[in-house]
Amino acid sequence: MYTLDNLKINKKAIIKKIDCQKLVKTRLLDMGFIEGTEIQSMLDSPSKNIRAYLIKNTLIALRNNDSKRIMIEVFND
């Protein structure tokens, strides 16, 4: 299964599973990272370690170190 840090810019996916420590997960849930939600990769930072995603109509940036905990299913379009 793909993880979110592998999602190429402009590609869309569905969040399948969030696999991390409980407090971190609670925060991700509060920010809209809920299983079954659509997510799109939007911007790369100049320093390459962090990326902005479109989720529920908001741009949210996550470090690749954190986003590799999020499993996704890529849209085939």
Add this chain to the structure above:
Amino acid sequence: MIKIALIGNPNVGKSTLFNSLTGMHQHTGNWTGKTVGVATGTYEDILFYDLPGTYSLIPHSEEEKVTSEFVLRKDYDIAVVVCDALCLERNLNLVLQTLEVTDKVIMCVNLMDEASKKNIKVDIDKLSNILGIPVVGMSAIKNDGINQLISYIRNINTNPITISYPKEIEESINILKPYVNSRFEGISLLLLLSDLKDPLIKELVKQIKIDLKEKGIIINDEIANTKMYLINDIICQAVTNNKKYKISKIDKILTNKITGIPIMIIMLMGILYLSIVGANYPSEWLFTFFNWLGNHLEHFLLNIHLPDWFVNPIIYGIYRVLTWVVAVMLPPMAIFFPLFTLLEDLGVLPRIAFNLDGYFSKSNACGKQALTMCMGFGCNAVGVTGTRIIDSPREKLIAILTNSFVPCNGRFPALISLLTMFFIGKNVIFKSLISALLLTGLILIGIMMTLLVSKILSKTILKGVPSLFILELPPYRRPQIIKTIIRSIFDRTLNILGRAVLIAAPTGLIIYLLTNIQIGNISLLNHLSNFLDPFGKLIGLDGVILVGFILGITANEIVLPIIMMAYISTGYLVDVSNLSYLKEVLVNNNWTIVTALCTLIFIIFHFPCSTTLLTIKKETGSVKWTLLSFFLPLFIGLTLCFFISKISLLF
């Protein structure tokens, strides 16, 4: 008095609403433009608490904790949850959470005008029907909907929706119900909160979680899912969104790997340039005014036959230092902070953190530290307060301990004077450009030291890996320029005047006494500097410079004036704006280019000023960290100066 808690996600215009409601009737302003503490203000008989923005009542950072604790304490009559019409889906989570704590909730859907421009339609009546609470559509910037909100507040009438959780969770809630004083669904929040105060509840919650886990139920997921289905349902009924999100062109340029970082550096330099150059004129006016006032004050005091020994310390000690600090400190701050707030309102600041996070993550620190450093350019005390935006306590401490490595407004005049006097030839063209470049170089040393020390701290006393870093990049918004400027200047003026009176006045008296009390024909100040001289010489400085820094702990602005005062033994602070005279005095007192270089380094790396230290004490609540933040930069400064002076001997 009706008490209202204003709650909302960050960047939804909550503070704009607060400002429109309360106008100038605020008891506490917020220093950095961002709400980091609880601000209060009144509208007629209604008292508003403006709470820091939060995504959830389950706090992730210090500032969110302020909000969450406030909401759970229920020391208010009505909770007003401000939402962004453009992303209601995420905002509704906070509305539902708040409804679990209290049933007196009003929902404000702000930015309705922007939403309709972008073809997003929000059905306010439908929302109100589903949630069972009053809902106001508004545009706080244009004052639309505010009267409606006030009338809802005065005649609140709610019949809120109950969230039905899966059977097992409802059962757990029933177990807790007798122990908890809240609207009963609020217990679901309690189940999530990690730091519960009551030991009995804590034990119960722990047991419930274990029981549920045995049944294969992870409580956080269940609660989040239940809410998500409910929210999806509400959104389907009440919101029509025909808009496709597009990345703005500005974002593409601002976060571009070639143009992004240079543009940000240019912006910062522009702000610094405007604050330094733009402050010269108002500073001069203030000086002239205070001189005029001081002369009259002196005449008046002597005319009513007060003795010299009483008038002199007041005029040449307290009054002079006090007005000096105000005249030098006030104008650059009054320019820097409104500009910084404008950048914040525009939505540029999160992009800075986004661009620079890589450097900070390599130092195991947080990208938002870049923002607290930017605030530090204005005032390190503000930078330290600003570290509340950093979620992890470890990363916050790193940001606090290293904040004074970026020079604040109070240190710029001395840095620029010394650079101009000692490092730029007399008849060089582009003088100000070269001095700007040299200044940038010095600032870069400070920034590199910040990254290096952050890394060292992360590997030693503040060991740890970076915590989850999650950052919203809000859409760009047109800021309210006039309002922001007026408010920033107004708040800051009062704050700085207060600080100046409290700290500069006693310092003025001490300086006067030290320079005018003599033992064996030598003033106390000279005794002190003679005593420190051998030590000063060891690190490329001298005793007088060290005394300048020690007495200048109250305000960096007066370090150079104190040094001058000691050299020419005037007994009171002297004007240091005439650079050629200044240089003559310094050179006559054996200043070389090495002395100047060491002084420059020491200006960047020495103990933070007393206001910053007090702020650090307040923020960390610990004497240990305050002491460390005192000695850490001092140690670096002493070491660097020692090596510079020793290496210079080789040439």
